[in-house]
Every structure is written in structure tokens, then in C-alpha cells.
Amino acid sequence: MIDLQPFWLSFKLAGLTTLILFFVALPLSWWLSQTRSSTKPFLEALTALPIVLPPSVLGFYLLVVFSPNSGFGSWVEELFGIKLVFTFTGLVVASCFYSLPFMVQPLQNGFETLNRHMIEASYLAGKSKMQTLWRVALPNIKPSLLTSLIITFAHTVGEFGVVLMVGGSIPGETKVASVAIYEMVEVMEYGKAHIYAAIMLALSFAVLLAVYLFNHKQRTRGII
Numbered sequence: 590m591i592d593l594q595p596f597w598l599s600f601k602l603a604g605l606t607t608l609i610l611f612f613v614a615l616p617l618s619w620w621l622s623q624t625r626s627s628t629k630p631f632l633e634a635l636t637a638l639p640i641v642l643p644p645s646v647l648g649f650y651l652l653v654v655f656s657p658n659s660g661f662g663s664w665v666e667e668l669f670g671i672k673l674v675f676t677f678t679g680l681v682v683a684s685c686f687y688s689l690p691f692m693v694q695p696l697q698n699g700f701e702t703l704n705r706h707m708i709e710a711s712y713l714a715g716k717s718k719m720q721t722l723w724r725v726a727l728p729n730i731k732p733s734l735l736t737s738l739i740i741t742f743a744h745t746v747g748e749f750g751v752v753l754m755v756g757g758s759i760p761g762e763t764k765v766a767s768v769a770i771y772e773m774v775e776v777m778e779y780g781k782a783h784i785y786a787a788i789m790l791a792l793s794f795a796v797l798l799a800v801y802l803f804n805h806k807q808r809t810r811g812i813i
Contacts, residue, residue: 591784594761595769602677602752602765603745606684607692610741613685614692619722621693622700623708637690644687644750651683652754675757680765683755684745692741699733700726732807736800743796747789 617636621629639647655673656662665671673679703726711721727734749767756763758772766789773782 591781592769595764595766595785596788598677598761598763599746599765599767602680602684603742605681606688606745607738607742609681609685610688610692611738614689614696614737615722615727618693618696619700619726622697636693639687640690644748645754647687648683648751648754651686651751655679655682655755674755675759675763677756677762680752680756680763683751684748687748687751688741688745691744692737695733695737695740696730699730699737702733703729732804735803739796739800743793747793 621633621636652674653659654661655665657666657672657674662673665673671678673682707725707729708721711725716724747767749771752763752765753768753771756765756768758764758768764772766785770782770785770789773779773785
């Protein structure tokens with residue numbers, strides 16, 4: 590019988606990560622798209638770092654920082670009573686770092702393609718930067734918004750290295766689907782591994798297909 594709990598944990602992790610990153614990445618991507626600051630390339634490189642950095646490397650450094658023996662880890666535990674190592678909460682925080690560029694870059698690209706006259710007209714009408722972001726810019730980049738949400742969710746569901754380093758494999762707590770597949774292969778339970786992997790493959794393909802179909806329809810209608 591298939592244990593669905595790892596999938597539930599994966600989807601829960603991906604959902605929370607996507608929700609948190611939306612509110613974190615939205616103002617960041619808006620600022621990156623509008624600023625001419627000399628610090629922009631540095632912030633863009635820092636934001637995109639998880640794309641090229643091996644997950645095990647990022648996971649290792651997060652493990653060190655989140656550890657109760659570190660200043661940050663002990664501070665969080667003493668102040669909030671939250672442990673960030675081998676807990677689901679720690680997985681959420683680590684996933685936010687790992688999936689950040691997958692939320693930021695599509696949003697930033699969408700904002701950069703907006704008509705500048707539309708933004709300037711909003712400012713001339715007396716709207717603030719936040720009002721312009723929420724009421725003018727965001728509604729006009731729906732394809733980019735959808736892409737960022739879905740890709741971030743799918744990327745988080747499939748992550749392995751960071752999850753294993755920070756969360757380990759605690760059933761019902763940190764044992765997500767990708768970790769479960771790894772453990773099945775380790776003990777040569779290839780039958781179960783095939784089933785889990787096939788489910789992940791189907792879900793990943795379905796997510797990507799939905800994004801490309803939506804964007805294709807938008808281009809066909811001349812919206813993009």
C-alpha cells in the first residue's frame with residue numbers, strides 16, 4: 590500500500606513556501622524592475638544564487654546557520670521557541686531560500702515588460718508605489734504571476750538536497766516525497782520507488798503543461 594503522507598508533506602511544504610515567497614518576492618521583484626541603483630546587479634546575483642549553487646552546499650550552510658549551536662539558531666529558539674533543524678518549520682524557511690529565484694525572476698521579467706507610460710500615469714493620478722504595484726502592475730502581468738506561483742510550487746515539491754540536509758527524514762515531520770524515493774532506492778524497493786517517482790513525474794509534467802498552455806492561449810489572444 591502506498592503511504593501518501595510524504596506527498597501530503599511535500600504539497601504542504603510547497604504551498605506554504607509559495608505563499609510566503611509571494612509576499613516576500615513581490616516587493617523585491619518590483620523594486621528590481623524599477624530601480625537604477627548600482628546595487629541591483631549584486632542583489633540580482635544574490636537572489637539567483639540558489640539556481641546555480643548545488644543544493645547540498647546551500648543545505649549545508651543553512652544547517653550550520655539554523656543549528657542551535659549557532660548564534661542565529663539559538664536566538665530563534667530562545668526568542669520564539671522554534672527549532673529550525675530537523676523540523677517542518679525549518680524546511681519551510683530553507684525552502685524559501687532555495688525557491689526564491691523561481692518566484693522573483695518571472696515577476697521581475699513581467700514588471701520589466703510593462704508599458705512605462707502606464708506606470709507613470711498611475712503616479713500622475715496620485716497613486717502611491719504600493720497602490721501602483723497592486724492595482725496597476727500586478728493585474729497586467731497575470732501570465733508572469735501564474736508562472737512564478739506554479740513553478741515555485743513545483744520546484745519546492747521536487748527539492749531534495751536542501752530538504753535532506755536541513756530536515757533529515759522524520760516520518761510525518763520532514764520525510765517528503767523526494768526523500769522517500771531516495772530511501773526506497775537505498776533499500777532496493779524499486780517497485781515502490783517506481784510508483785512514487787511516476788507520481789512525481791506526472792505531477793511535474795502536468796504543472797509545466799498547464800503553465801505553457803496558459804501562456805500559449807494568452808499569446809494567441811494577443812494579451813502578452
